[in-house]
Amino acid sequence: MRETPHLAAPPPLRGNASPPDRLTWPFVWVDDEIGTMDHLWVAPAHPGPALLHRVDPTKDLQD
Template identity: 55%
Template sequence: MARPFLFLDVDGPLIPFGAPDYPLFPPLPGPADHPLLARLDPAHGARLAALPCELVWATTWFTDANDVVAPRLGLPPLPLVDEPADSEIDGLHWKTQPLVTFAAGRPFAWADDEISAADRTWVSAHHPAAALLHRVDPRAGLTEADFTTLADWFEKLAPTS
């Protein structure tokens, strides 16, 4: 059985937009001197890689996610969902349809700060497998509670021996 996907957004979940006292991490050498990159928690890379899933970028950083973000998190280059939806549906996030298409019937979790009820309803109606649409608070980014929610959900999908 193929592993489920975890579709990852960058802005919000990995680069939080929290209060000015949000912890900043030492700068790392590399391209793109983006001012918010210091908000990336390098420990998130190992935590994400330890989840029993296949990581996939779902972000407007597009290829910069692999060129700039992944190395700072210690992640290898990841697949990227960057195809726009074939048509717009009122209230639906632009990523929703492409994620379901990319998943091709495999279970998936989606960690993003812009998930809405419309996205949940549409995925429920159009995706035959399990799906967790997990909204991350963009002020805090991924927290211990978010990692626990994701890990628990993936564990429930695992076949029992």
């Protein structure tokens, strides 16, 4: 079985740690059409980790 592409979530805060000024959660975009404009939009809109994953529309999300 193939490993599904993924991004690790940020570690949880511990003890008296303060959250950062701006949280940057991982962002995943799953679509059957991913192009240059999608990458150009995601880059400035999501400063944290981002994964744009193309899915074949005839196969959906499956192993």
